[in-house]
Amino acid sequence: MNTKRLLIAAAVTASVVAVLAWAFAPRPQAVELATVQRGLFERTIDEDGKTRVRDRYVVAAPLAGRLERITLREGDRVEAQQVVARLAPTLAPMLDARTLAELRERVGAAEAQVRAAGARAQLAQVRQRQAEDEWQRNQALAQQGFISESRLTSARLTREAALREQAAAAQELETARHLLAQARAAVRATQPGDPAPGRLFEVRSPIAAQVLRVPQTSEGVVALGTPLMELGDTADLEIVAELLTSDAVQVQPGMPARIERWGGPQVLEARVKRVEPGAFTKVSALGVEEQRVEVLLELASSPAERAALGDGYRVGVRLVAQSVPDALLVPVSAVFPHPEQPGRMAAFTLRDGRALLRTVEVGGRNGVHAWVRQGLDEAEQVIVYPPPNVHDGVRVQPRKRNPR
Template sequence: MRITRRGWGWGIGLGAVALGLLAWAFAPRPLPVEIATATTGRFEASIDEEARTRVRDRYVVSAPLSGRLARIALREGDAVAAGDVVATLTPALSPMLDARTEAELRARVEAADALVARAGERIDRARVSVAQARNTLRRDEALARDRFVSANQVENDRLALRAAERELEGAEQDQHVAGHEFEQARAALSAARNPEGGSDRAFALRAPVSGRVLRVAQASEGMVALGTPLLDIGDLADMEVVAELLTTDALKTPPGTPVRIERWGGEGTLAGRVRRIEPAAFTKISALGVEEQRVRVLIDLLDPPARRGALGDGYRVGVRAIVQARDGVLVVPVGAVFPHPGDTGDGPARMAVFALRDGRARLVPVDLGGRNGREAWIVKGLARGDRVIVYPGDDVVDGLRVRPRDAADR
């Protein structure tokens, strides 16, 4: 049977189609990958830690002499004003005051007098600090108008002035409390020296400051010894947050570092600022049994008391200390960044991403300005609008054909 030229043509055509179908069927498919776009925005790096609230100044009312304590009617949360009677004590003294008890009471009077003098010296130092901070702020504000000083420096000066004013307020409060303790100690010595009068020799203990009762240590009637703590008083409107940070993290949060207070039980976040880092660290065992060196960081609450609601003393909160913040920078998901495969480890760590270009994954070296738990700040290597592969697997290599993953791939 003779095959015509036209038949050969049809045969060759069908063969070519069949080969094309086989090549298409066995050709490697583009790998579906998760894609994200590089955008510009605000980047923040923070240190997150659990913390607790604390009344800044806590005052303990203790027994200035031995005696029988009448039942304390106050309860935790009750409001008291400075000078209010918070407890009543009947001295239990022998007709003749023994030398040891008199020496103890005289020592308390002298110690209270020394506290008054020291509080006065602290007030003088605080006033000098306020004057210096005010002069520095005035000078830098004038320089800032001529653009010789940055706005950030002026803000730091304002914070320094506010901290100095708070220190002065605390010193004045301490002087008031020291004077109250001096009067209490002197009255206790006078009551001990004059035991006549029988059962009506009641000695009134008064609140040193206005605030609320935080704790009643001895509520029931009974005999108490000299110096026994009876109740704690503090001002819930003047609170701070105490965070125990790793020493390496604490060095990144100097005084003035902005802090966000989260997970405090109310809506939104509260604003805070680091006031002080305690000079001495301590060892703490982590939940995994690892010894850690931590240090206490004291944080001021900037929101007014009305904004904090019923937040009280010793409450657990979360803190986020902002150690790095930049606006208008290029950011990508942190899962798109990984160590460069060609990094030898001899110098600074090199980082890279897989960018989606012309349907293929391209290995692109990048320079990082920082990264947090969600985003990475790209300084060099990418441009706004570039698409990158998020969490690339081991099968993603340079030049591999890829495509964005869709709903059908999940």
């Protein structure tokens, strides 16, 4: 009988010990897993930008006089040499000599502008020929497989930019000639002995463009140099973005960019034209002083794709600072500083139900993915957001997702 009781007590004790051992045994840690895969890695700099007309022309009063009412309004289209305003010269007798001297000086300044614009037009023509030769040479090399597609795209964008610069320089030369003609006409209209001193002086548009702003539409007396109208071609837009100086040092002319969040259905292509050499201080919405730099971008998409864009529109700018076409990608939350090797990165992989600490070399990171140069293989599973109690060799299991 005693033997039977001993056996029962031993069995109960063993059961209790087994239950307690099971209850207090370490459970596998529930973790989230992701698969290592290959794909395009891009590290971008995102910022808001604003469109603006590349060349804005201010039509000013070439002489003092009474301005007739301007009938043009914002958005109206004007042609080159079209009359946009009319002035009746009304010079005060005591100011005639001074005003005539100012007008003659304006003629000299306009002649200098014509010479400078002519030199810039010749320089733009030389650059356009260089870009055309480079484009044709890169086309031949690309057909033979000696250069990458990105370099060919860069050469194409450089060629398009040179063509636009040549057109802009030619337009600038034409505008300078127009301003010279206006200055000479103003001198003739105010010379003593003018057979018709009360005649109307016609102010003409220097370019074919749209009216952007009319500061004064009503009739009235205006002084010499008073702005009468702002003109610009809304089909020739550029984008200016204000980048932090820490981001601007990574930006180089010719860098590709994408224009998003502008309201259209597609993403527009652009390239960096210039990074301004000087920074300025700007206070953020949180009251923090920031050093920012203006970066100018030119649109590479056709005017038909961006026809709805106008002057002063807000857009989203995404500058591609780094692009790797066939990179090994993991979620950015799967890599972390190595706990035992300062300055290096690590990740946990899943092997036989346990977490394995792996040393990895990270080539770059963005907001979603990390590009791993070494340390992982394609199709491996890594632990995302590893909990603090996960360490090398601990048992883990995939976390069950709640069905929706």
